[in-house]
Amino acid sequence: MRTWQRRTIGLLAICGSTLVIASSPRMLANAQGPVFAITLLALAFYVFGLFCGVSLLEGTPRSVQMNKIFWGLQIPVLKTPYLGYALASGAYWQVYAEFSPFGVATQWYLGTDYLLHLNKPGTRWVVGVNLVAVAILLLFGGAFSRVSSNNSLKPTAADVPRSPNPPGSAAA
16 A cells, blocks of 8 residues: 555545544534434544544554454445444445435545434435445555554565665676
8 A cells, every 4th residue: 555545544534533523512412312322323433433544644553454444334325214324434435226216326425424323214225335435445455465564554674575686796
């Protein structure tokens, strides 16, 4: 993973999470009962996202694994009368199928959004994915095999490629 990719993903996590954390006092003040509990769950997710973003920028050990969890939780989009689930931090591009009537739609947004609900009659069935989270997870998948032996994004001496002809040796 290139430095600019790591920084961009870290900033998306930090900025997106900060938006929710900053607005949480207002959201919690207006929430009651189950909505309060759901808002606390969302807040916990975004506090974790803030931690993931900072750890990615610093290149700490386990930052890739934590970010895989953070971004992986943002992939599914599900809306039913019984359960609604969608999370996005920093940016999202959702592609989803709507049922009754059937249709395929997309929406994108630069910012943060979350949908968590239980038992909401009248909600149309929607199933989809967040393509930004999928792309980020694919970047981590490619980077995971190149993570250094100490589980950090910082290279160790064992991770630096060696040239076939060290300096001072005669080239054949």
